[in-house]
Amino acid sequence: MPSQGLALSNRLRYLAWRVRRIDVGSVVERARETAHAHGKWTPAVMVDMLWSAGFRQVGFQDYVDYDFAILNRAERATYMTHPVSNELSQKYDQPAYRGLFQDKVEFDRTFSTFLRRDWMVVEEGNADAVRAFTEKQGTIVTKEPVGQAGTGVHRYHAADITDWDEFHRGLLARGELLIEEVIRQHADLAAVCPGTVNTTRVTAFFDGDKTHILAMAQKFGRGAVSDQMTFGGFYTMLDDNGHAVGPGYDSHGHVHVRHPDSGFVIADFQLPMVEQVTEFVDQVARVVPQIQYVGWDIVVTPEGPVLVEGNWGAGVYENKPSVTGIRTGHKPRYREAIGF
Numbered sequence: 001m002p003s004q005g006l007a008l009s010n011r012l013r014y015l016a017w018r019v020r021r022i023d024v025g026s027v028v029e030r031a032r033e034t035a036h037a038h039g040k041w042t043p044a045v046m047v048d049m050l051w052s053a054g055f056r057q058v059g060f061q062d063y064v065d066y067d068f069a070i071l072n073r074a075e076r077a078t079y080m081t082h083p084v085s086n087e088l089s090q091k092y093d094q095p096a097y098r099g100l101f102q103d104k105v106e107f108d109r110t111f112s113t114f115l116r117r118d119w120m121v122v123e124e125g126n127a128d129a130v131r132a133f134t135e136k137q138g139t140i141v142t143k144e145p146v147g148q149a150g151t152g153v154h155r156y157h158a159a160d161i162t163d164w165d166e167f168h169r170g171l172l173a174r175g176e177l178l179i180e181e182v183i184r185q186h187a188d189l190a191a192v193c194p195g196t197v198n199t200t201r202v203t204a205f206f207d208g209d210k211t212h213i214l215a216m217a218q219k220f221g222r223g224a225v226s227d228q229m230t231f232g233g234f235y236t237m238l239d240d241n242g243h244a245v246g247p248g249y250d251s252h253g254h255v256h257v258r259h260p261d262s263g264f265v266i267a268d269f270q271l272p273m274v275e276q277v278t279e280f281v282d283q284v285a286r287v288v289p290q291i292q293y294v295g296w297d298i299v300v301t302p303e304g305p306v307l308v309e310g311n312w313g314a315g316v317y318e319n320k321p322s323v324t325g326i327r328t329g330h331k332p333r334y335r336e337a338i339g340f
Contacts, residue, residue: 079329196221242271246324
């Protein structure tokens with residue numbers, strides 16, 4: 001496979017594109033906060049951020065999140081970044097099949113064997129079915145078919161619903177067309193945050209024969225319906241054995257040595273059933289082989305792993321040096337598996 005790096009002319013165009021479209025005030029603020037956090041000169045950080053974006057394929061938030069201001073060139077080169085990840089998605093995830101992942105209803109239909117939970121679709125005229133499903137479950141999760149970063153996900157309790165026809169009409173009006181049973185997570189996950197189903201993000205590449213695990217991150221919620229950062233969630237990277245490599249963190253500058261609500265020491269977390277998780281990822285990666293590069297969200301239950309969703313735009317979860325003390329990322333694993 002030829003190098004995925006942008007040619008110089010393309011990188012200059014990319015830099016110009018970013019400069020035209022960025023929120024300059026936001027970038028300046030990022031540079032200022034980064035400089036303050038690491039004892040650097042703000043203008044120098046600003047220039048370095050722009051240079052890194054245009055010539056090193058480093059997103060502005062990547063620069064902040066992965067502490068590029070304190071890393072040398074060799075260390076930076078070990079980090080996967082969002083622009084590079086996006087290139088891989090564009091190359092290895094065939095457009096004709098992306099809809100199976102983007103549309104949550106189609107995703108549930110395609111991967112129904114691996115969901116291991118009940119689900120249904122809200123349609124005109126099925127208010128009674130929605131009521132029966134919700135009353136059977138007690139608590140349900142609804143999803144808008146297209147959404148990201150936890151948007152469009154909601155939680156309802158049957159005991160709170162008094163008018164089922166109105167509830168049904170509301171779901172249709174708001175586009176909450178997918179209803180799912182709430183996942184019962186493993187006790188080791190519930191010990192950290194019992195009020196949120198805590199997902200494990202496994203980024204993987206299927207080469208047509210073998211599934212390569214590129215990175216694993218454990219996300220933790222704060223009691224909301226989702227563990228995404230928009231709901232106050234955070235994550236920690238996991239090693240190959242499923243053990244946390246350090247405290248948790250997010251993209252808003254928050255570091256969590258302990259979970260803010262349970263007090264659980266994040267660095268002590270051990271993902272249960274790691275071998276089963278690896279086998280499970282290999283199984284789901286083969287369902288739609290035309291989508292080779294995926295960020296799989298999985299939950300370990302008492303009975304084993306279950307699938308939440310797959311993201312064809314895999315995104316990036318990486319190590320944060322100032323939190324873990326580890327100054328290298330996962331890009332060499334990507335290179336070894338994919339060959340770029």
